[in-house]
Structures are given as structure tokens and as C-alpha cells.
Amino acid sequence: MIRTESLSLNNRLHDITLTLPDCGLIGIIGPNGAGKSSLLKCFAGIAQPDSGTVFINGESLLKLDYLARGQRIAYLAQNTPIAWDMPVYETLALGLIDKLPAPLQQQKVQTIAATFALTPHLDTSIFQLSGGELARVHLARALIKDAPILLADEPIAALDPYYQMDMMQLLTDLATKQLCVIVLHDLALAYRFCQHIILMDKGQMTAYDATQNVIVNENLRTVFKISATIDKQTNSLYNLKKHP
Numbered sequence: 001m002i003r004t005e006s007l008s009l010n011n012r013l014h015d016i017t018l019t020l021p022d023c024g025l026i027g028i029i030g031p032n033g034a035g036k037s038s039l040l041k042c043f044a045g046i047a048q049p050d051s052g053t054v055f056i057n058g059e060s061l062l063k064l065d066y067l068a069r070g071q072r073i074a075y076l077a078q079n080t081p082i083a084w085d086m087p088v089y090e091t092l093a094l095g096l097i098d099k100l101p102a103p104l105q106q107q108k109v110q111t112i113a114a115t116f117a118l119t120p121h122l123d124t125s126i127f128q129l130s131g132g133e134l135a136r137v138h139l140a141r142a143l144i145k146d147a148p149i150l151l152a153d154e155p156i157a158a159l160d161p162y163y164q165m166d167m168m169q170l171l172t173d174l175a176t177k178q179l180c181v182i183v184l185h186d187l188a189l190a191y192r193f194c195q196h197i198i199l200m201d202k203g204q205m206t207a208y209d210a211t212q213n214v215i216v217n218e219n220l221r222t223v224f225k226i227s228a229t230i231d232k233q234t235n236s237l238y239n240l241k242k243h244p
């Protein structure tokens with residue numbers, strides 16, 4: 001569970017108080033520059049707020065050392081640079097915190113590779129992967145350590161439509177057992193898959209509630225300057241238009 005109290009980060013985040021549940025898929029949406037990544041970085045302890053506190057399962061993030069944070073949180077940045085060439089297998093194994101006996105490590109890598117359709121690429125150099133394949137490697141590497149909280153910044157941005165839906169379904173399944181907080185721009189996928197939405201605008205949390213209460217035309221107009229057709233029965237959002 002993540003809880004924040006009056007979180008502020010210079011002029012990027014203003015007075016954000018919220019409680020996220022133990023399980024569920026939570027989407028952070030908002031226009032460019034709204035503060036989505038900054039909020040996620042505060043949850044992860046990567047950005048230090050000027051005021052306010054982040055609590056992870058009741059413990060102040062400031063009191064947790066790096067190992068304790070790593071055991072509780074898997075964080076995937078927006079653009080994860082890779083400095084050196086390695087096969088996919090080794091890249092996935094790097095996500096494990098503890099040194100495991102070789103057979104157990106192999107089993108964990110193979111299981112996560114199968115989940116992310118990476119088995120055929122285990123011996124491939126990561127420099128030879130497509131953008132979408134690499135995005136799947138990054139998410140798999142973040143998840144391999146089984147931390148109870150996943151924080152991922154635009155994890156589906158580089159994926160084609162098939163894998164975007166595949167990944168959202170995978171995150172939905174994962175979120176029955178743990179908390180997954182993702183930043184995303186695709187409002188249709190956010191509407192279809194996320195249980196709750198944090199709506200950010202100009203560093204403020206404009207709304208945080210069940211998805212169908214947040215993604216409504218009034219908020220789309222005021223925050224995004226767009227409108228859409230929203231069908232609550234089929235959980236679909238389409239026909240996006242710039243609002244005049």
C-alpha cells in the first residue's frame with residue numbers, strides 16, 4: 001500500500017494526499033508536463049519531495065534503505081538507457097536482487113521470459129531487439145524480483161496494439177495479487193483496464209477515484225481539451241476529438 005501526505009516537489013507537485021490499495025491496476029493520466037512521472041518518482045523514492053511523506057505499507061520511505069526499497073518496489077523509468085551489450089537472459093537475471101542457485105535463477109528467468117513472449121530471444125543481444133521487444137525485456141526485468149509494488153512509467157508506449165493489449169491484460173492479472181501503478185497516455189486502454197485513475201494537471205491531483213468516475217467528458221474537456229464517446233457498458237472510449 002502507498003500513502004502520501006501533503007506531498008510537494010518544488011513547482012512540479014502540489015500538496016498531494018492519497019492512499020493507494022494493496023492490489024489493483026492504477027493509471028496515472030494527464031497532459032504532458034502535468035507531473036505524472038514526478039509523482040511516480042516520489043512513490044519510488046527517486047525524487048525527494050520538499051515537503052510531505054511517502055509511506056510504503058505504513059513505513060516512511062525515508063526510513064527504508066536501498067535494499068528494503070528494492071524488495072518492496074519495482075520501478076521502471078520512462079526511457080531506460082542500456083549502456084552495454086548483453087543477451088536477454090543476462091539482462092533479465094540482472095533484475096534479481098538476491099544471488100540464487102543457478103537452477104533457480106534459470107527457472108525464474110525462463111518463467112518470466114515465457115510470460116513476456118521472450119523465450120525465442122533469450123540468447124539475442126539486447127542491441128538487436130526491436131523497440132517493442134526491448135520494452136517487454138525492461139518490464140520483465142522489473143518484475144522478476146517479485147516486489148509487491150510495480151511502478152512503471154509508460155510501459156506500453158513502444159508496443160504495437162497487440163502487445164499493448166497483451167501487456168495491459170498481463171498487468172491486470174498481476175494486479176489481482178499486487179499493486180501496479182502505471183503512467184499512460186492511451187485513454188482508451190486506461191478506461192478499459194485500470195480500476196482507479198489518478199488525474200494530474202499542472203502538478204495538482206485533479207481527481208483520484210474509480211476509473212468511470214474520473215474519465216468523464218467534463219474532466220477530458222477541462223484537463224485535456226478533448227472530448228470522447230464513452231460507453232460504460234462496454235468499458236470503451238473512442239471517437240476522441242479536440243474540443244473546440
Ligand SMILES: Nc1ncnc2c1ncn2[C@@H]1O[C@H](COP(=O)(O)OP(=O)(O)OP(=O)(O)O)[C@@H](O)[C@H]1O
Nearest residue numbers: 011012030031032033034035036037038039183200
Ligand atoms: N528533474 C527535473 N527538475 C526540474 N523540473 C523537472 C524535472 N523533471 C521534470 N521537470 C518539470 O516538472 C514538470 C512535470 O514533469 P513530469 O515529467 O513529471 O511530467 P509528465 O506529466 O510525466 O509529462 P510527460 O507526459 O510529458 O512525460 C514539467 O514542467 C517538467 O519540465
